[in-house]
Amino acid sequence: MDSTLATPEWQTFTEHYWPVKAVPFEYAPRGPNGPMLRVVCYLNRKGRLVLPPYQPHLPLEFKPTPTDAPYRLQRQWLEIARLFVDDMISYGIRGEMTFSPVVTDPRPWLWSWFRVSPRFTDFINFPFAIDDTDYRVQQLANKAQQAGFVCRIVSHLPDVMVCLRGSEQRRGLTHAMTLQGLEMARELLGPEAFRAYVCYAPGGEPATGRIVLHRPGGRACDWLAGTVEKHLHSGATQLLIWHMFNDLQEATAIGYNSCGADRKTVAHAKTMWGGRLMTQYNVRAYDFPCMKHQLGNMLQYLKRQAAVRKVKKR
Numbered sequence: 001m002d003s004t005l006a007t008p009e010w011q012t013f014t015e016h017y018w019p020v021k022a023v024p025f026e027y028a029p030r031g032p033n034g035p036m037l038r039v040v041c042y043l044n045r046k047g048r049l050v051l052p053p054y055q056p057h058l059p060l061e062f063k064p065t066p067t068d069a070p071y072r073l074q075r076q077w078l079e080i081a082r083l084f085v086d087d088m089i090s091y092g093i094r095g096e097m098t099f100s101p102v103v104t105d106p107r108p109w110l111w112s113w114f115r116v117s118p119r120f121t122d123f124i125n126f127p128f129a130i131d132d133t134d135y136r137v138q139q140l141a142n143k144a145q146q147a148g149f150v151c152r153i154v155s156h157l158p159d160v161m162v163c164l165r166g167s168e169q170r171r172g173l174t175h176a177m178t179l180q181g182l183e184m185a186r187e188l189l190g191p192e193a194f195r196a197y198v199c200y201a202p203g204g205e206p207a208t209g210r211i212v213l214h215r216p217g218g219r220a221c222d223w224l225a226g227t228v229e230k231h232l233h234s235g236a237t238q239l240l241i242w243h244m245f246n247d248l249q250e251a252t253a254i255g256y257n258s259c260g261a262d263r264k265t266v267a268h269a270k271t272m273w274g275g276r277l278m279t280q281y282n283v284r285a286y287d288f289p290c291m292k293h294q295l296g297n298m299l300q301y302l303k304r305q306a307a308v309r310k311v312k313k314r
Contacts, residue, residue, distance in 0.1 A: 003059045003100070003213075003215060003218055003219065003221065004189065004193050004213035004214060004215045004218070004221065005040070005055065005056070005057070005058075005059040005213065005221065006040050006059035006061075007189075007193070007215070009188045009189045009190070009193065010188075010189065010193075010213070011040065012188055013184060013185045013188045013189065014042065014052050014055065016184060016188075017181050017184065017185075018042075018052045018053060019044065019045055020042040020043060020044055020050060020052050021042065021043045022040060022041075022042055023040075023041050023042065023043050023049075024038065024039070024040050024041070025037075025038070025039045025040075025041060025084060025087060026038045026039075027080050027083045027084060029079065029080060029083065033065070034065060034076075035062070035063060035064045035065055035076040035077075035079070035080050036061075036062075036063045036080075037060070037061070037062050037063075037080045037081065037083070037084060038060070038061045039058060039059070039060045039061075039084060040058065040059050040060075041058060043091070044094055046094070047091065047092075048091060048092045048093055048094040049088060049091045049092065049093045049094070049097065050093070050094045050095055050097075051095065051096065051097050051098060053176055054176070054177065054223070054224070056098070056121075056221055056222075056223075056257070056259035056260065057098045057099055057100045057259075057280055058097060058098065058099055058100065059100060060099055060100050060102050060103060061102065062077065062080070062102060062103075064076045064077070074105070077105055078105075078107070078108060081105075081108040082108050084108075085108045085109055085112050085114075086112075088109075088114075088283075089112060092285065093283070093284075093285050093287075094287060094289070095284070095287070095289045095290065096282050096283065096284045096289075096290060096293075097282070097283045097284075098119055098280055098281070098282045098283075099280055099281050099282075099283070100280060101121065101123070101278040101279060101280045103280070103281055104279075106281040106283070109281075109283050114283045114284065114285060115283070115284040115285070115286075115290070115294075116281055116282070116283055116284075117281070117282050117284075118279050118280075118281060118282070119260075119262055119279070119280045119281065119282045120260075120261045120262055120267075120277055120278065120279060120280070121257055121258055121259055121260055121261050121277075121278050121280055122257075122258040122261050122270050122271070122273070122275030122276065122277060122278065123219070123255055123256070123257055123258075123275055123276045123278050124245070124255055124256045124258070124273060124274070124275040124276075125254070125255040125276075126245070126248070126249045126253060126254060126255050126256070127249060128245045128246075128249060128256075130242055132274045133272060133273050133274050134271075134272035134273075134274070136272060137238050137242075137272050137273060139235075140234075140235035140237075140238040140239075141235055141238040141239045141242050142235070143234070143235040144199070144234055144235030144236050144238065144239040145235075145239055147202060147234065147235070148201075148202035149199050149200065149201060149202065149207060149234065149235070149236050149239055150199070150200050151197065151198070151199045151200075151239055151240050151243035151244075152197070152198060152200070153195060153196065153197055153247060154196050154197065154198045154209075155186075155191070155196070157179060157182045157183060157186065157196060158179060159198045159200075159206040159209065160182065160196050160198060160206070160209040160210075160211060160224075160226075161179050161182070162205075162206045162209070162228065163198065163206050163207070163208050163209030163225075163226040163227055163228060164177070164209065164224060164225075164226035165226065166226050166227055166228035166229055167225070167226035167227055168226070169229070170229050177224065182196075182211070189213070192214065192216070192251070193213060193214055193215060194211065194213065194214075195211070195212045195213075195214050195220075195244075195247070195248075195251075196209065196210075196211050197209060197210045197211075197212070197240055197243065197244050197247070198240070199236040199237070199239055199240035199243070201231060201234070201236070205228075206228065207227065207228055207231035207234060207236040208225075208226070208227040208228065208231060208236045208237045208240050209225070209226060209227075209240075210222065210223075210224065210225040210240060210241075210244060211223045211224045211225070212244060212248065212256075214248060214251060214253055215253075216251060216252045216253070217252055217253075217254065218253065218254065219253065219254055219255045219256065219257050220248050220253045220255070220256045220257065221257045221259050222256070222257065222258050222259045222260075223259070241273070256275075258270050258273075258275065261277065
């Protein structure tokens with residue numbers, strides 16, 4: 001697998017920071033010369049499969065036998081995915097599980113009565129050129145650069161925390177990630193895989209920061225990001241992402257995964273970078289957290305329906 005999420009170092013960090021245990025699954029029903037499926041999963045204290053907090057998706061690798069025949073590829077996938085589905089049923093799952101965009105056919109889960117829904121993310125392939133983005137991105141990046149904002153890859157993680165806390169306070173949420181947690185992740189992953197970026201305002205204070213998980217020859221994953229409120233419209237975010245893409249290209253990343261484009265509030269901003277929208281499937285069983293989530297969605301739908309009907313009657 002070409003993702004940092006599949007490395008032993010990331011698994012060790014996840015086990016240390018959250019109450020979970022990494023469990024790799026590997027399937028090769030036809031032997032070493034047949035199709036193969038590898039997935040890195042996690043078990044909670046009750047022995048159920050979970051997706052740990054702030055993990056974008058479960059890393060998964062499917063290797064079919066050499067063939068260009070669509071029916072053979074489908075047959076191999078359906079055969080091997082069923083084995084993983086059976087293990088998921090056997091262990092049971094808590095909450096929801098999101099797969100990487102590698103999974104393009106979720107029917108084995110549908111056929112086993114899991115609830116399957118699409119999630120979305122953006123892929124940007126390298127080499128990247130700023131000219132490929134929306135003109136507004138270029139405008140804002142240039143505005144920040146001309147104003148004296150400066151971007152760096154950093155080892156001083158408190159500056160990153162300032163940016164993360166800025167977004168938390170603005171949105172009324174918490175990343176549930178402490179400075180000690182970030183330092184643990186950097187120590188375990190190393191500076192090559194754990195890349196922290198900060199854009200500093202002309203006065204020297206942190207304006208916006210991001211942490212990206214990188215593996216040479218793989219696709220980098222956006223992990224954590226935040227911006228101090230007073231710098232939201234300064235162009236600092238656009239300048240930092242531009243700087244980050246250039247750095248990741250030099251570090252031999254093949255591309256970038258924005259790790260989420262579902263939220264309406266961020267979808268447009270991510271679209272402006274010219275990435276390709278990718279579907280990644282989300283699987284749920286029928287435990288209490290998922291039923292609660294479904295009820296919340298239903299209430300939001302009813303509110304939206306009432307608002308639309310009110311406007312239509314005018």
